[in-house]
Amino acid sequence: MDQILRAIDKNYSFRLFFIQSDNLVEEAKQIHGLSRSATVALGRLLTANLLLAADLKNTEDRLTLQMRGNGPSGFLVTTADGSGHVKGYADQPEAKVADKKNGEPDAGAYVGKEGTFVLIRDYGMKEPYTAHSPLVTGEIAEDIAAYYYQTEKIPTAISLGVQLNEDDSVKTAGGFFLQAMPGVSEEELGKLEDFIKTLPDITALLEVHTPEEIIRTxxxxxxxxxxxxxxxxxxxxxxREKVEDALTSLHKDEIETMIKEDGGAEVVCHFCNKKYAFSETDLRQIIENRN
Ligand SMILES: [Zn+2]
Structure with missing residues (x-):
């Protein structure tokens, strides 16, 4: 079972979220038929999303992340809630890029260096909060750390990793999010800066240690x-109710066209590929409910 751990240092200067996410990244790979580089890129974003959502107060709260780069991925979207659930998809899940020289999948090339990172907090208020920052490397961890420095002005260290087996299944996945608390002293901040210079390789550590051991060492x-x-x-x-709501929000003419051209509608969920079929009678009922 994948897990997230929450920790705080004894001076209340830093908070740490640590995650092991092997199973959920493998599940995303299988749902979407992700290529090697797409598995690493979407796997990192799913992992990051759970880390960034680790302090959501209510189960209904949602945090959405988007990476829109100029690489073959098109874009990546993930959403996590306040109960530790995450979902996501890539616009071009099967797109391939050449591996890096060391033989590892190249997530940065798949996403692309030029583009935008978008963060959307939906806490059930009227308007969700949206913020964005330019991509730095397309490697995801660096892009999110830059977002925290530039937009939220909070010193943050983030590391994300996805390692694949020879058959491209997920070997290990995980990461951490270490962030300064308000009022941290300059001296304490120095500790974070020193730590960022020699970030540990989380997936290598997870192969042999438990998250608890890694946090201790x-x-x-x-x-x-x-x-x-x-x-x-x-x-x-x-x-089905949510898909119905989405259909209800369409213009009447659009629904009429579905009836005329296809005799109904089949809606496929981007996040899990589940199919929802609506007959002509269902669609006529939806038009009627609009009035
Ligand atoms: Zn779904």
Whole structure:
């Protein structure tokens, strides 16, 4: 089972979220038929999304991340909720790019260096909060760290990793998010800056250690106390009702065209590929409900 751990240092200067996400990244790979580079890129974004959503207060809260680069991915979208569920998809899941010289999949080339990172917080208010920043490398962790420095002005270290087996299945996936708390001293901040210079390779550590061991050893300088551990998973919350709501919001003429041309409609969920079929009678009922 994939898990996320929340920890804080003894001076309350830094908070740490640490995640192991092997299973949910493999599930995303299988749902979408992701190429090697797409598995690493979308896997990192799904992992990041759960880390960034780890402090959501309500189960209904949503945090959405988008990477829109100039590479063959088109774009990547993920959404996490306040209960440890995440879902996502790539516009071009099967697009391939050449591996890096060391034989590893090239997520940065798949996403592209030029583009925008978008973050949307939906906490059930009237308008969701949206912010964005330019991509730095397309490698995702660097892009999100840059977002926190530039847009939110919070010193943050983030590391994300996805390692594949020879058969391209997911070997290990995980990451961490280490962030300064308000009022942290300059001296304490120096610890974070030193740490960022030699970021540990999380997937290599996860191959041989538990998250608890890694927090004790790789983060020893911070003397972290683990506050809690909870399960995380890939889950889509689509339903026939939600698809019906989406159809209801369409213009009447658009629904009439579906009836005339196809005798009904089949709607496929981008996040889980589930199909929802609507007959002509269903669509006529939807038109009627609009009035
Ligand atoms: Zn779905």
């Amino acid at each position: 790789a983060f020893a300088a911070f003397e972290m106390d683990i506050l809690d551990t909870s399960d995380v998973s890939y889950r889509c919350d689509c339903s």
